[in-house]
Amino acid sequence: MKSLEGDGYKVDFDSGDSSIRLAGSLRLGGLSEYAPISQLLDESLDGRSTLTVDLTGLEFLNSSGIATLSKFVINARNRKDCALTIRGSNAIPWQGKSLNNLKRLMPALELVFD
Amino acid sequence: MSAPDSAARTAGERTPLMHGLTFRQAAATLLIVLLLGLLAGAIELYSDWKSMRAEIRAQTERTLQLVHGPAAEAAYLFNDQLAAQVVDGLFAYHEMKQVVLRDNFGKVIAQRDREDGAPAGALVHFLFGDITAYGIALKHGSAPTGANDVGRLEVALDAGEIAASFNQRGRVLVAVGLVKALVISALVVLIFYFMITRPLLALHAAITRIDPARPGAWPRPSLRGHQRDELGQIVHSLDELMQAFQRGLEQRDRARDENTRLGAELDVSRRIQQILLPSRAELDAIESLDIATYMEPASEVGGDYYDILSHAGGVRIGIGDVTGHGLESGVVMLMTQSAVRTMLTAREEDMVRVMDVLNSTIYNNVQRMGCGKNLTLALLDYHSLHDGAARGRLRISGQHESVVIVRRDGQVEIIDTDSLGFPIGLIEEVAEFVGEIRLDLHQDDVVVLYTDGITEAADEAHRLYGLERLAGLVAAHHRDSAETIKDAIVADVKRHIGSQTLYDDLTLVILKQR
Numbered sequence: 001m002k003s004l005e006g007d008g009y010k011v012d013f014d015s016g017d018s019s020i021r022l023a024g025s026l027r028l029g030g031l032s033e034y035a036p037i038s039q040l041l042d043e044s045l046d047g048r049s050t051l052t053v054d055l056t057g058l059e060f061l062n063s064s065g066i067a068t069l070s071k072f073v074i075n076a077r078n079r080k081d082c083a084l085t086i087r088g089s090n091a092i093p094w095q096g097k098s099l100n101n102l103k104r105l106m107p108a109l110e111l112v113f114d
Numbered sequence: 115m116s117a118p119d120s121a122a123r124t125a126g127e128r129t130p131l132m133h134g135l136t137f138r139q140a141a142a143t144l145l146i147v148l149l150l151g152l153l154a155g156a157i158e159l160y161s162d163w164k165s166m167r168a169e170i171r172a173q174t175e176r177t178l179q180l181v182h183g184p185a186a187e188a189a190y191l192f193n194d195q196l197a198a199q200v201v202d203g204l205f206a207y208h209e210m211k212q213v214v215l216r217d218n219f220g221k222v223i224a225q226r227d228r229e230d231g232a233p234a235g236a237l238v239h240f241l242f243g244d245i246t247a248y249g250i251a252l253k254h255g256s257a258p259t260g261a262n263d264v265g266r267l268e269v270a271l272d273a274g275e276i277a278a279s280f281n282q283r284g285r286v287l288v289a290v291g292l293v294k295a296l297v298i299s300a301l302v303v304l305i306f307y308f309m310i311t312r313p314l315l316a317l318h319a320a321i322t323r324i325d326p327a328r329p330g331a332w333p334r335p336s337l338r339g340h341q342r343d344e345l346g347q348i349v350h351s352l353d354e355l356m357q358a359f360q361r362g363l364e365q366r367d368r369a370r371d372e373n374t375r376l377g378a379e380l381d382v383s384r385r386i387q388q389i390l391l392p393s394r395a396e397l398d399a400i401e402s403l404d405i406a407t408y409m410e411p412a413s414e415v416g417g418d419y420y421d422i423l424s425h426a427g428g429v430r431i432g433i434g435d436v437t438g439h440g441l442e443s444g445v446v447m448l449m450t451q452s453a454v455r456t457m458l459t460a461r462e463e464d465m466v467r468v469m470d471v472l473n474s475t476i477y478n479n480v481q482r483m484g485c486g487k488n489l490t491l492a493l494l495d496y497h498s499l500h501d502g503a504a505r506g507r508l509r510i511s512g513q514h515e516s517v518v519i520v521r522r523d524g525q526v527e528i529i530d531t532d533s534l535g536f537p538i539g540l541i542e543e544v545a546e547f548v549g550e551i552r553l554d555l556h557q558d559d560v561v562v563l564y565t566d567g568i569t570e571a572a573d574e575a576h577r578l579y580g581l582e583r584l585a586g587l588v589a590a591h592h593r594d595s596a597e598t599i600k601d602a603i604v605a606d607v608k609r610h611i612g613s614q615t616l617y618d619d620l621t622l623v624i625l626k627q628r
Contacts, residue, residue, distance in 0.1 A: 029485075030484045030485050030486060031481070031484050031485070031486045032484055034486070062437070062438070062486075063437035063438055063485075063486050063487050063488055064485060064486025064487075065486070066437075066486070066488070066537075066540065067486035067488065067540050067541075068486070070540050070541050071541070074541060097532065100532065101513075101532075101536060101537065101540075104533075104536070104547055105541065
């Protein structure tokens with residue numbers, strides 16, 4: 001279990017059940033402030049055949065966050081060794097279009113809307 | 115506030131002597147010590163008076179007893195000489211006013227009177243008048259066989275003489291009391307002055323010199339010897355208060371500066387957004403299309419973008435929305451406008467290529483900015499057609515809001531653009547995601563482009579305006595001019611928003627095939 005926590009958000013990586021959960025509202029200023037989260041996301045792919053990214057509790061993600069998430073999905077796509085699942089929620093407005101774009105970045109990505 | 119000002123204040127508020135602490139302390143101390151002294155003196159005098167009376171009485175009686183023998187002898191023997199000796203002996207006491215020795219028939223054997231004594235006043239009479247007369251019966255013979263009365267010795271004391279020494283003592287008491295009161299008052303005042311008044315005056319002077327604009331820099335007095343007592347604590351508390359004021363002021367100033375900066379940034383952002391918009395004349399010069407546009411920045415300026423560029427082969431129309439608000443969004447919008455025009459000037463017709471170069475440009479610049487901004491962007495390329503029923507052809511590319519088309523017969527077509535592109539500036543390469551839709555326009559067909567500020571405009575109950583209502587409204591007004599359709603939409607959206615703040619820019623482009 002590895003965690004990152006900040007003002008209004010929390011990121012939990014559970015290597016036991018191969019899942020990483022982002023929750024709260026992520027409004028970090030700029031790409032550099034997302035670096036620790038980006039690093040944790042990339043780390044979670046290491047030596048893993050499946051990974052679930054749970055975004056059902058992520059109420060808000062700003063554009064730098066979406067860019068970070070896109071970069072992560074492209075990374076996962078390029079590695080080709082990990083089956084990625086992203087869980088989102090229909091009740092959260094930003095996720096609809098953005099998660100579908102992620103799916104387009106990586107067609108093998110399994111997108112699950114609760 | 116300036117220094118001379120506070121100096122004037124100090125001078126103006128100088129305390130008059132009579133109201134000063136020192137004077138009042140002196141007056142109060144003097145009064146109290148005098149009263150206490152007076153009381154103590156009165157008690158002392160009273161007890162003196164009592165003991166003096168007792169002493170005079172006892173002493174006089176003792177003296178009379180002492181001369182009883184010779185006096186009785188003189189009276190018994192009618193010895194005038196002896197009697198005179200006894201009376202003279204008694205009369206030697208200067209308190210004696212009168213001494214009389216009588217025989218047992220009341221006849222005076224010997225008598226002395228003092229005439230020079232001043233007449234006693236009423237007070238003296240009151241104090242000592244009742245203890246001036248004494249007398250003893252003179253008896254001759256021994257007690258067991260029975261003594262015979264042989265006469266009487268009487269003395270009268272001079273009350274004035276007794277009072278004189280009492281008065282003397284009283285005067286000394288009053289004088290000593292006065293001196294004591296003065297000395298104590300002076301000591302108290304001095305001690306108070308050095309322990310309290312002077313440091314208070316120093317503190318007062320420091321307070322009057324406080325600059326209200328910079329309370330933290332007040333001349334904190336160092337009261338020597340008072341660091342640990344209440345005065346030191348007052349100075350310490352006052353200092354903390356001043357520092358708190360200072361921090362508050364600085365916070366206020368920072369907030370004000372930040373507000374000013376944000377305000378200036380907003381002004382610049384608003385200016386950026388408006389500065390490169392196509393002019394009415396440019397739009398009117400496009401013969402094949404009736405065009406109306408609208409853009410209203412939100413209170414916090416967003417990054418809406420639209421452009422209509424006429425070129426030899428037709429018209430290129432762009433509409434987009436940069437994520438976020440403020441200056442950075444405005445800058446990304448400016449770059450987008452410039453890149454779109456550059457690609458047009460370079461005569462690039464291939465939409466995939468246009469989008470890819472645009473994305474690359476914006477992506478790399480946004481990476482430099484480190485802000486992760488991206489934008490939805492739809493590019494439309496219009497060409498007039500001169501043969502056949504259709505009058506124009508529209509190519510649509512790029513991911514943005516749906517495009518609303520209302521045909522001349524009122525039929526509504528919604529074109530989803532999600533699969534036509536990818537957010538610009540989000541990832542390095544987008545070529546593989548870019549698609550293109552081609553459609554023909556006939557006379558009076560209406561194309562409506564907008565940003566999410568329109569469809570996501572919320573009313574008081576947070577209900578969104580929505581695509582459906584927009585499409586319905588365009589369908590209802592599709593026979594009107596582009597300008598009228600635009601006005602109808604803006605009015606309806608404004609009605610929907612009501613008194614709510616505008617949180618996102620409103621952008622609208624209406625194209626109507628002539």
